[in-house]
Amino acid sequence: DSVYDRVGNIELSRILGADVRLDPAGFDITIRPSWERAMDDVRKSGGKPFPIPAGCSEHPLGGLGFVAFAEEVRAQEAQLGVR
Structure with a gap:
């Protein structure tokens, strides 16, 4: 790009x-x-x-960023009334 x-x-x-x-x-x-x-x-x-590292697989805690992202989206959806 x-x-x-x-x-x-x-x-x-x-x-x-x-x-x-x-x-x-x-x-x-x-x-x-x-x-x-x-x-x-x-x-x-x-x-x-x-x-x-660019990918989460190279770091022992790398996947936690994806977990935090999913939790943030879930919380925002709940706040907005999205079901």
Whole structure:
């Protein structure tokens, strides 16, 4: 997508100060060599990386975001009287 790097979560991450790097090879949920290089760069600059994988399957708590999303939708539907 020609604007993917300027919208949504990617743009929000940048606004909040994240070092966002998109791999030109494209999107998937695997951990690539570019991921490891980015983590090494952060460590070398004295930082402590907090990597967030694209897919929930790569993180032990990744699925909780989907649970929270579903609960938020359920609560909003109840508030609006949707059955």
